[in-house]
Amino acid sequence: MTNALSTLLQTRDWLLADGATGTNLFNMGLASGDAPEMWNVDHPDRIHQLYESAVDAGSDIFLTNSFGANASRLKLHGAEGRVHELNKIAAEIGREVADAAGRQVVVAGSVGPTGEIMAPMGSLTHNAAVEMFHEQAEGLKAGGADVLWVETISAGEEFKAAAEAFKLAGMPWCGTMSFDTAGRTMMGLTSAELVKLVGKLDWPPLAFGANCGVGASDLLRTVLGFSAAGPETPIIAKGNAGIPKYHDGHIHYDGTPELMADYAVLARDSGATIIGGCCGTTAEHLVKMRAALETQPRGERPSLELITEKLGAFSSASDGTDGATPERAARGGRRRSRS
Numbered sequence: 001m002t003n004a005l006s007t008l009l010q011t012r013d014w015l016l017a018d019g020a021t022g023t024n025l026f027n028m029g030l031a032s033g034d035a036p037e038m039w040n041v042d043h044p045d046r047i048h049q050l051y052e053s054a055v056d057a058g059s060d061i062f063l064t065n066s067f068g069a070n071a072s073r074l075k076l077h078g079a080e081g082r083v084h085e086l087n088k089i090a091a092e093i094g095r096e097v098a099d100a101a102g103r104q105v106v107v108a109g110s111v112g113p114t115g116e117i118m119a120p121m122g123s124l125t126h127n128a129a130v131e132m133f134h135e136q137a138e139g140l141k142a143g144g145a146d147v148l149w150v151e152t153i154s155a156g157e158e159f160k161a162a163a164e165a166f167k168l169a170g171m172p173w174c175g176t177m178s179f180d181t182a183g184r185t186m187m188g189l190t191s192a193e194l195v196k197l198v199g200k201l202d203w204p205p206l207a208f209g210a211n212c213g214v215g216a217s218d219l220l221r222t223v224l225g226f227s228a229a230g231p232e233t234p235i236i237a238k239g240n241a242g243i244p245k246y247h248d249g250h251i252h253y254d255g256t257p258e259l260m261a262d263y264a265v266l267a268r269d270s271g272a273t274i275i276g277g278c279c280g281t282t283a284e285h286l287v288k289m290r291a292a293l294e295t296q297p298r299g300e301r302p303s304l305e306l307i308t309e310k311l312g313a314f315s316s317a318s319d320g321t322d323g324a325t326p327e328r329a330a331r332g333g334r335r336r337s338r339s
Contacts, residue, residue, distance in 0.1 A: 003172050004146040005106045005206055008060060009234055013298075014268050016290050017238060017276025018054035018062040021110070023253070024282060025050065025065070035077045037069040040089040047090070051097040055105055057283040058290030061274065062097075062105070063149055064090040066140060067112035070132050084139040091143025098146075108149035108174065109140030111162060118157045126161055133165030141169055148173040151211050151238070154186035156197050167203035174274070176211040176236050179222045183319030190320040191225030198233055209236030212278045215243045216255065216263040217311040220270050221304060221319050227271030228321075237272035239263060241280030243312070253280025260285040261292035262310045269299045 008015055025036050028046050040047055047065050054062040066087045071080045079086070087109070094107040114132055116124040137148055148171050150162040159175060166173040177185050177194055184190050189197075191210070198208045208231075210222045219239035226235050242255025255263075260277060267275045275293070277285055308314065 003206075004104060005061070005108075005172065005174070008104060008106065009206065009273065012060075013273070014293055015060040015274045016058055016264075016286065016293065017108075017236070017274055018059045019057075019277040019281030019283065019286050020241075020279050021050065021063065021065055021067060023280050024053070027282075035068060035074065035079065036065055037067075037074070037086045037090065038077070038079070040065055040086050040093065044089070044093055047093050048097060051094050053283040054286060055097060055101050057286035059276070059286060060105060061108050061276070062094065063108045063110040063151070064094045064140065064143075064145060065110070066090040066136070067110045067151070068115075069139075070112070070114055070136050072114045072116055072132060073112070083135050084142070087136050087139025088143040091140045091145040095144035106146045107144065108147050109137070109143075109145035109171075111136055111140075111148055111150040113153055113155075113158060118155055118161075126157065129158060129161035130165045130168070133162045134168050137165055137169035137171055141171055145171075147171065147206065150175045152176070152178045154178060154189070156187070156189055156193070159194075159197060160201070163201045163203050163205070173203075173205050174207045174236060175205045176209045176238060178212040179210050179218065179319070180213040182316035183218065183222065183225075183321070191222045192229045192321050195226055195229035195231045198231065205233065207234040207236050207274050209238070209272065209274070211236070211238035212240060214315045215240055215312060216259070217307050217314050218316075218319075220263070220266055220302070220307050220311070221314060223267060223270045223272050224301070224304075225319055225321050227301070234273035235271050236274040236276075237267040237270070238274075238276040238278045239267070240278045241282075241285055244279070255280055255285070257285045257288035259311060261288040264289035265292050265296050265299070266302050266307060266310060268293060269302055271301065
C-alpha cells in the first residue's frame with residue numbers, strides 16, 4: 001500500500017514526529033479534567049495552532065487531537081455519541097495544516113487506549129474493542145488522516161484489536177506501547193515481545209515502537225531492545241521530555257531542548273527511524289531535535305552507559321528482556337524522583 005508515510009520512509013533515513021498534545025494544550029489554557037478533543041469544535045483555531053507549531057518546528061509527522069476520542073473515554077464527558085464527529089474534525093484541521101505546509105507532512109490520526117481492561121482480566125471483549133477502535137478510525141479516515149497511530153498501549157490484546165479495526169477501515173497505521181513498569185508495559189510486555197507480536201499481525205503497522213513511559217533514558221533502552229530483536233519494520237521513539245516534577249500545582253518536565261536534541265540523535269543511533277517527543281515536548285524542543293538530526297552524523301549504536309551519561313539514570317535495573325520480573329527490577333534498580 002502506497003501512502004504518504006510509506007513514501008517518506010522510502011526516501012528518508014529518519015523522520016521527525018511531533019511533541020506533546022496535552023502539554024501544549026494545557027499551555028494554551030486547557031483545564032485539568034476537560035476533554036482535549038472538545039477543542040476540535042470549541043477552539044479549532046488553537047488546534048490549528050498546535051499542529052502548525054509542530055510543522056513550523058520541522059516535524060514530518062504530527063498526531064491529531066483525538067487521543068481520547070473513543071466511545072469509552074468520551075462517555076466520561078457525555079459525548080460518546082460524537083466519536084465520528086470529533087475524530088473527523090481533528091483530522092480535517094490537520095489536513096488543512098499539512099496541505100499548506102509546502103512540503104510532505106503526514107497527518108497521523110491519534111488513537112489512544114480505550115481506558116478499559118480487556119478480558120479475561122477485565123470486562124472489555126475483543127469484539128467490543130475492535131468496534132470502538134473502528135468507529136474512531138472511520139472518523140479519522142473521513143477527515144483525511146494519512147495514517148492511523150495507536151499509542152500508549154499496554155496490553156497486547158488491545159494492540160491486536162486496534163490492528164483488526166484498522167484493517168476493517170482499510171487504513172495504514174503505526175503503533176506504540178508505553179514501557180513504564182521497569183522496562184515493561186503495565187500489562188507486562190517487554191520490547192522483545194512487542195517485536196514478536198508485530199511480526200504475527202496480518203495487518204502489520206508501517207512502523208512500531210515506544211512512547212511516553214518514564215523518561216528518555218528508559219525509552220532508549222527499550223528502543224535498543226527492539227533493535228536487538230532484529231525487526232524489519234521501522235522503529236518509533238517518542239520519549240518524554242525528561243522526568244515530571246510537581247511544582248506550584250502543576251506538572252513540569254525537566255528535559256531541556258538541548259537534552260532532547262541529544263535524545264533525538266541517540267534514538268536515531270539506537271535504531272529508531274521515526275523520532276519525536278511525548279509529554280513535556282514543545283516546539284522549542286522539536287527545533288533543537290531537528291537541527292541535531294540534520295547536523296550530527298550518524299554514530300555507532302550507543303551503550304547504556306552513554307545513554308545515562310547524556311540523559312540520566314534508568315528508573316530500573318532491568319528492561320525485562322533478561323527475564324527479571326518488574327518487581328525484582330524495581331527493587332534492584334536506581335529510581336529518579338518523579339515528585
